[in-house]
Amino acid sequence: xxxxxxxxxxxxxxxxxxxxxxxxxxxxxxxxxxxxxxxxxxxxxxxxxxxxxxxxxxxxxxxxxxxxxxxxxxxxxxxxxxxxxxxxxxxxxxxxxxxxxxxxxxxxxxxxxxxxxxxxxxxxxxxxxxxxxxxxxxxxxxxxxxxxxxxxxxxxxxxxxxxxxxxxxxxxxxxxxxxxxxxxxxxxxxxxxxxxxxxxxxxxxxxxxxxxxxxxxxxxxxxxxxxxxxxxxxxxxxxxxxxxxxxxxxxxxxxxxxxxxxxxxxxxxxxxxxxxxxxxxxxxxxxxxxxxxxxxxxxxxxxxxxxxxxxxxxxxxxxxxxxxxxxxxxxxxxxxxxxxxxxxxxxxxxxxxxxxxxxxxxxxxxxxxxxxxxxxxxxxxxxxxxxxxxxxxxxxxxxxxxxxxxx
Ligand code: ARG
Numbered sequence: 279x280x281x282x283x284x285x286x287x288x289x290x291x292x293x294x295x296x297x298x299x300x301x302x303x304x305x306x307x308x309x310x311x312x313x314x315x316x317x318x319x320x321x322x323x324x325x326x327x328x329x330x331x332x333x334x335x336x337x338x339x340x341x342x343x344x345x346x347x348x349x350x351x352x353x354x355x356x357x358x359x360x361x362x363x364x365x366x367x368x369x370x371x372x373x374x375x376x377x378x379x380x381x382x383x384x385x386x387x388x389x390x391x392x393x394x395x396x397x398x399x400x401x402x403x404x405x406x407x408x409x410x411x412x413x414x415x416x417x418x419x420x421x422x423x424x425x426x427x428x429x430x431x432x433x434x435x436x437x438x439x440x441x442x443x444x445x446x447x448x449x450x451x452x453x454x455x456x457x458x459x460x461x462x463x464x465x466x467x468x469x470x471x472x473x474x475x476x477x478x479x480x481x482x483x484x485x486x487x488x489x490x491x492x493x494x495x496x497x498x499x500x501x502x503x504x505x506x507x508x509x510x511x512x513x514x515x516x517x518x519x520x521x522x523x524x525x526x527x528x529x530x531x532x533x534x535x536x537x538x539x540x541x542x543x544x545x546x547x548x549x550x551x552x553x554x555x556x557x558x559x560x561x562x563x564x565x566x567x568x569x570x571x572x573x574x575x576x577x578x579x580x581x582x583x584x585x586x587x588x589x590x591x592x593x594x595x596x597x598x599x600x601x602x603x604x605x606x607x608x609x610x611x612x613x614x615x616x617x618x619x620x621x622x623x624x625x626x627x628x629x630x631x632x633x634x635x636x637x638x639x640x641x642x643x644x645x646x647x648x649x650x651x652x653x654x655x656x657x658x659x660x661x662x663x664x665x666x667x668x669x670x671x672x673x674x675x676x677x678x679x680x681x682x683x684x685x
Contacts, residue, residue, distance in 0.1 A: 282307045282392040283423060286379050286409065287340065289328035291449040293398040295436045296425045297335040298443045300396065304423070308396075310340040311386045315349045315375040316461030316516070318484075323448075335445040339390070343382045349461050350516035353378055354555075357462075359503040359606050359613075361563045362586040367536050368548065369555035370589050371463040376408035377594035383409075384416045394421035401427045404541050408592035415595035455482045461519050463532070463552025474537055474547040483533070486551040486625070490528040494621040495630070498522075498561045503610030505558055522554035530625035532556055541591045557627060561617040564629050568637045569612050578609050612636040 283300060287293045287310035300306035310332040312325060325342045332340035353374045356362075363369050383395045395413055399406035401424075410422045431439060434451045454469040464485060470476045480487075499507040505518055513521070526532060532553025537545055566575060581602050588599045615634025621627050642651035668676075 280305050280307050281394060282309065282390060283394045283396050284309045284311055284383055284387040284390060284392045285337075285396040286383050286398070287312045287328075287332055287337075288398065289323070289331060290398070291433070291436055291440065291447050291453075292426050294331055294335050294445050294447050295431075295439050296396065296398050297332060297337050298445060299425050299429055299439070300423065301336050303425075303429075306394075306396075306423075308337045309386065309390045309392065310337045311379075311383055312340060312342045313379045313382050314342065314344045314346055315378055316346045316520075317459040331446055335443070341386055343386075345378050345382060346461060346516045347514060348381075349375060349378050350514065350519055354462055354519060355504045355515060356603060356606070357555075357589070358505065358558050358562050359610050360585040360602070361559050361566075361582050362589065363559065364586045364590040365536075365538055366583070367534055368538060368550060368590075369462065369552050369559060370586060371460065371550060371552055371555065372405065372458045372465050373408065373590045373592075374462055375458075375460040376405055376592070377412050380409060380412035380416065380595075384413060384420065387417065387420055392420075394423050396423040396425060398426050399424060402540075402542060402544060404590065404592065407541050408594070411592040412595055457482060461516060462555050463523075463550055466549045466551070467546065471547055471549055478535055478549045482549075483551055485523050485527040485553055486530050486532045488528070488530040488623050488625075491623050493623075494525050494529055495618065496522075496525065497616050497618045498558065499616050500562060500565055501614045503562065503606075503613040505562070519554040519558070522557055523552075526553035526557050526619075526621050526627065527551070529621040529623040531621050531627045533625060557619055557621075560627070560629060561619060562613070564617050564632050565613055565615050565634065566609075568632050568639050569615065569634055570609065571638060574609055578606065581605060 281304070283306045285293060285296060285300070285308050289312065297308045297310065300308055312328060314325065329340040329342060357370055357374055364373070387395050397406065397409040399409060406424055406427070413420055413422050433453060437447070437449060437451050440447045456467040458465045466478070466482045469479070471478050497509055498505050499510070505515065506512055508518060508521055532551050534550040534552070537547050540546055570578065585599065585602045585606070588596060588602070593599050614636055615632065617629060618631040619627060620630050642649055
């Protein structure tokens with residue numbers, strides 16, 4: 279029996295071949311969903327061109343969804359609030375876009391009365407996990423198909439397959455890099471970078487080519503944890519991210535070269551360019567230094583890596599992630615203020631100032647000059663009692679082990 283499948287379509291070789299392959303092998307009727315999360319269509323193709331390719335490959339329809347503002351507001355904003363960097367580094371570029379796509383896949387599956395959704399991921403990556411776990415969280419009844427995990431074709435085989443079925447692809451048998459792109463940045467894999475010792479070539483970078491040798495200084499305004507303006511100019515978060523990608527990226531800021539642990543047990547060398555993401559997280563974290571009460575700040579710092587891991591591991595829609603979101607949201611009520619950033623080619627960023635009406639920084643308490651309001655004498659008893667346990671321990675048990683003996 280023919281089954282109707284909604285495919286997450288990118289317009290690339292794999293998902294184009296997947297349309298025909300599922301029709302032939304699984305008797306599927308394929309509806310494509312192309313979710314615009316801020317990727318630049320490759321080689322200046324328009325989404326209309328990509329849509330025509332889907333139809334030429336055999337899809338019964340191809341729906342294009344503009345999810346750029348949704349990506350910014352519902353996915354990048356929480357990542358900023360959580361200072362989210364997987365393994366302390368990667369700001370979750372691809373990991374954030376998959377749940378956006380999943381939402382729309384499920385939505386279109388309902389509209390088209392489909393019984394399955396499909397993706398073009400292989401069996402070695404994280405994205406299959408994100409698509410499948412995400413879909414099942416939103417729609418436990420939908421089947422998830424992964425044709426590229428089943429077909430056993432090499433890239434060259436796929437190109438031949440496309441030729442045989444007259445699918446108008448642009449890809450060639452040699453593809454050097456695998457690039458995934460959205461508003462939050464670009465992830466670049468493959469080619470010579472598969473050797474972790476090899477320096478990444480400059481060719482695949484687009485956002486972080488140095489085109490500006492002048493320093494760029496700008497001020498980001500945050501309201502309740504979310505950036506709302508650059509240099510006082512209020513704009514949508516999607517526009518703010520795009521502007522910052524451009525301005526910070528023009529000085530070469532925003533590159534990462536790292537080895538990371540995939541969910542499936544593989545270490546992989548990854549190269550990213552994500553100027554806005556890195557700048558906004560750094561600025562946000564800096565404002566938290568100024569405004570968050572100490573215990574809340576320390577506890578939040580413990581939860582942040584967990585949040586990033588959950589999102590990386592495909593658990594965007596999960597109870598623990600939602601619970602941490604609630605904690606994080608509560609901490610952001612007073613994270614409003616300005617942070618000034620200075621970018622200098624090649625690729626250096628410094629935070630040069632921060633201010634807020636809600637700051638917990640108190641000049642009178644902090645200063646060493648005449649304006650000092652701190653009661654110094656109070657510290658005497660405070661420190662004595664604070665250190666009392668250690669003093670007792672040292673006297674009775676500890677000192678002989680910790681003080682070096684003179685010979
Ligand atoms: N390793 C990153 C992640 O799992 C990026 C994967 C992006 N895929 C790509 N084709 N470059 O989030």
